[in-house]
């Protein structure tokens with residue numbers, strides 16, 4: 001677990017980059033720091049591995065003040081991924097990834113084996129190993145950056161806008177791959193982005209910063225979308241937050257009506273699917289109904305968008321009661 005205790009960074013020119021940050025980053029989860037440009041996200045992230053040293057307050061990793069630890073040793077347990085991967089251009093992909101295991105004293109052969117193993121994990125099989133970074137696409141370079149950060153198997157991973165330089169489609173793929181990888185590895189990840197959609201997709205917890213290095217709200221994505229703490233957060237999470245919030249609501253207890261038609265061209269939904277998908281299906285269907293599929297893939301009911309709206313009204317009333 002990482003804990004910021006009134007962590008503050010003031011620069012000599014008088015800029016307060018981070019102002020008395022109190023934040024608990026739970027172990028084994030993804031915590032996203034999000035906010036407009038210049039609000040102190042990167043500075044907060046870099047206080048974890050001592051690339052930036054707090055001028056007041058403390059940052060603890062597993063209960064130990066980072067300032068009491070040797071920076072080089074501290075960083076061996078903390079992977080770091082940055083925008084545009086930051087790869088060594090004159091080293092091959094496999095050598096880029098093998099750098100940290102080599103630093104940790106592994107033999108050349110051992111480090112290479114480990115590098116190939118993590119490259120495979122991030123979706124880059126052996127064929128890419130001996131290429132140079134310039135011979136890879138932006139998305140592939142980012143994967144190498146992630147592989148390099150994972151090579152020493154650190155419990156903590158710091159990721160600073162790692163997917164901002166790639167196009168939206170590749171970005172979506174990288175996000176899904178990170179979630180899959182995290183499902184297997186369970187690292188403690190601190191992820192910086194200025195994109196609230198990315199924050200909501202990736203975060204178990206989302207910390208919204210406002211200008212001046214202040215924390216505006218820390219919550220689960222669902223709570224953030226449903227109950228922003230104030231007008232700043234509401235504005236930052238965006239106007240369609242109500243609709244996006246439905247991504248976190250399960251369609252399991254939607255009341256369905258009998259249906260004996262075929263599977264419609266737009267497809268159907270299943271019990272565990274998010275309500276956002278069901279509502280979208282209902283709105284796009286010609287008759288205004290989303291078809292539910294049973295475990296055998298055959299339709300077993302349908303729900304109209306009016307019924308979904310009623311269900312949501314009842315849900316809100318129950319939450320208020």
Ligand SMILES: Nc1ncnc2c1ncn2[C@@H]1O[C@H](COP(=O)(O)OP(=O)(O)OP(=O)(O)O)[C@@H](O)[C@H]1O
Nearest residue numbers: 011013015017036037038039040041042043044194
């Ligand atoms: N070395 C420095 N000296 C003075 N001010 C600095 C220094 N480094 C950063 N800052 C200021 O600290 C504030 C926070 O910067 P930081 O990089 O943490 O913001 P950020 O939220 O990560 O922004 P972005 O999304 O644009 O990367 C900014 O106002 C920045 O100009």
